Amino acid sequence: MKILFRNPAQILTVDTKGLHYKRGKELSDIGVITDHSILVENGIIADFIANSSITKTTADRVVDLDGGFIMPGLVECHTHAAFAGSRSNEFRMRLKGASYEEIAKAGGGITSTMHAVRSSSFEELVKLLKPRINHFISQGVTALEIKSGYGLSYYDEIKLLQVINYFRKKSAIEIIPTFLGAHTYPPEYKNDHKQYLDLIITELLPYIIKNKLAYHVDAFCEATAFSAGEVDKIFTKAKKLGYKLRLHTEQFNKVGGLDIALKHHALSADHLEVISEEDIPKLAKSNTVSVLLPGVSLFLEHEYAPARELISHGAIVALSTDYNPGSSHIPNLHLIMQLAALKMKMSVEEIISAVTINAAKAVDLNEKIGSIEIGKQADFAVFRAQDYSEIIYNIGINLNMYTIKKGEIIYHNPEFQ
């Protein structure tokens, strides 16, 4: 089946010349093509065809993009979207001056969502997650990572991963599950960290990969969560079992997490709001993606990660919402892109690379998705605009017209029908 996506105002290829990521200056080159259409064959990008040479026999089906621009489907590479309950009470406490860390220490925060998740059934969690996934799809997201980390017991972590995997099999888009059992110590192990670490290392890690519930492991390395030494133990075992690694690190305090992420060649180091100046070149030279989460800085009124310094040292920078009920209750990747521009001074082109090919690298799918290159999966977002700057300039409006997965339109914005 040959489908022609005809007549886009622009094609943003985010071409990497076969490298499948962009570092430093390369983020600025998003390979804009005009006067061409894209031919997709059996879900794979087959060719770019000059509009002047299109004939009747070029395709079985034609989708007229009618003046919109087409780009790789957005990749949302860091979310905690599988949660229950609300933390609006904590939000109100923060508005009155309490800090996120104080609330966590007083038994709120991640632990409060943990209670809500533990008391929810598989079916209830499915019902909560479904519209959240659909909301990302409506923005042009074609791959979505979702972490566990709110169960924090053998039974409840597996339950959450089963919920995420239900959508991995059923959803029109790629869902990437990540095991985040090391999110925080649950109350029953507060005074016995060793026993919770043992549960993760000797029981959960082997069970989860054996049952194909996740291939990526994440942890929260922070003064109020897991120490660098504890993460090192988890990562050492996880790597032996065949997992790829991610790490929440340098969010509030520097406790040695970045060195552990680099030592284990993690796919990504996420947050980095308080990364030290000396550490920037170390991370920038590595193949570990710097996943920046400016929604957290907005939501917690916290400092922003040093995007400019990371890029000028050559880092592979990606952006994501970190969508979760406590530190970034923001399920909107477009807003994150806008914050990256306004608050972190990233250029429009750098932002586009950061939510496509580099985000795909953070979830280890960059050889298959994240750019419009011949041979890659035909995952696209089509925006109703003549020029791609419009998606940063228009705040609070969803300009996404079509979300396309493997060449099929899976979402058509009713506002543009």
Ligand code: NIG
């Ligand atoms: O990425 N930093 C740790 N975890 C999440 C917050 C989770 C929560 O507050 O529920 C984050 O910010």
Ligand code: FE
């Ligand atoms: Fe997070």
